Amino acid sequence: MYRPRDAEHTVLHQVVAEHLEAFLGAMAEAGDGAGLPQFVEREFREFL
Numbered sequence: 001m002y003r004p005r006d007a008e009h010t011v012l013h014q015v016v017a018e019h020l021e022a023f024l025g026a027m028a029e030a031g032d033g034a035g036l037p038q039f040v041e042r043e044f045r046e047f048l
Helices: 011-029 038-047
Strands: none
Touching: 011 038
């Protein structure tokens, strides 16, 4: 029987949770200042 993994206990979840705000800030400062598309930020936040 398939059991979904508990995403909150994965290394990926921990890394994203720890670094997301700094990453989003760095992306906003890079290039033209627009940052990442809203759907990308939304997906990251929904993952958390």
